[in-house]
Amino acid sequence: MSGTSNETGDIGGTRFAGRTMVVSGGSRGIGLAIALGAARQGANVVLLAKTAEPHPKLPGTVHTAVADVEAAGGKGVAVVGDVRKEEDVARAIDTAVEHFGGVDVVVNNASAIATEPTEALSAKKFDLMMDINVRGTFLLTKAALPHLRKSTSGAHVITLAPPLNMNPHWLGAHPTYTLSKYGMTLLSLGWASEYADAGIGFSCLWPETYIATSAVSNLADGGDLVKSSRSPEIMGDAAVQILSRPPAEVNGQCYIDAAVLADSGVTDLSGYGGGDDPILDIFVDGRVS
Structure with a gap:
């Protein structure tokens, strides 16, 4: 099987009909790709994002993202x-309840990154990563929990965070960013235990390789990096696979996108781009595909 939505049968399906997803930071990139993957299966999607007006360095707004969701069938x-x-988080959850009657899926996608060495990293950037990555994940999940408990269609919380990798290389490469992302992972694993009897599947999803997002393309050598990066659709397709599984099956798991697709029978990932040797992502020591 090929690794594109068109060829995996995800276009125009109804697997997620009636299910409501709330995505943080979903104006573009991975968050939007996950929203579109669910929309192609008929999902309702609430997108919480700051970009209301076009940005000179970033494609799309939260409004164009909603238009894309509806064009995809959601x-x-x-x-x-x-x-x-x-x-703002409470308003997003209230909007989901008012428009669609509840919340079935939360995607903790919003994230900030700064990889400067410790002595060069500003306190402002430290606070930004902790506030968006850890606090934002906490706030959105907490606000959604009462509604996730009531879901009758398979409640899930997917957090875009890596498996915990204690390789000293990653611990020392950018300690503050690592702390913030591992903090997201630890929250997910903690909730998986805390709410083990609530029927909610808490899982983490992380890309095997660089993903061709604005965060990559806006780097000094972004043009070359994008050529060796897979498209965001691989994360969207992997998320759809996770969300299609029973919550208990995925609860407490940390997934790599390529491994999820391999488990689903998708072994040819060439359709997602990146060339013959795409760049391994941060926190990934070796290939799973």
Whole structure:
């Protein structure tokens, strides 16, 4: 099987009909790819993001993302807000309940990255990563939990965070960013235990390789890096596979996108781009595909 949505039968399906997903930071990139993957299966999607107006260096807005969701076959609502702000997060969850009757899936996608050495990293960037990555994940999940408990269609919380890798290389490469991403992972693993009897599947998803997002293309050598990066659709397709499984099966698991697709029978990933030797992502020591 090939590794594109068109060839895996995900276009125009109804697997997610009636299910409502809330995505943080879903204006573009991986968050939007996950939203579109679910929308192709008929999902309702609420997108919480800050970009209400076009940005000179970033493609799309939360409003264009909703248009993309609806063009893909789902229903979408935009919420302009900041995942760091409790009132904005509450508004996103309230919007999902008002428009679609509840929340079945949360995608903790919003994230900030700064990889400067410790002595060069500003306190402002430290706070930004902790506030978006850890606090934002906490706030959105907490606000959704009462509604996830009521879901009758398979409640899931997917957090875009890596498996815990204690390789000293990753611990020392960018300690603060590592702390913030591992913090997201630890929250997910903690909730998997705390809510083990609630019927909610808490899982993490991380890319095997660089993904061709704005975060990569805006780097100094972004043009070359994008050529060796897979498209965001691989994360969207992997997320759909996870969300199609019973919550208990995925609860407490940390997944790599290529491994999820391999388990689903997708072994040819060439359709996602990146060339013959795509760049391994941060926190990944070796290939799984």
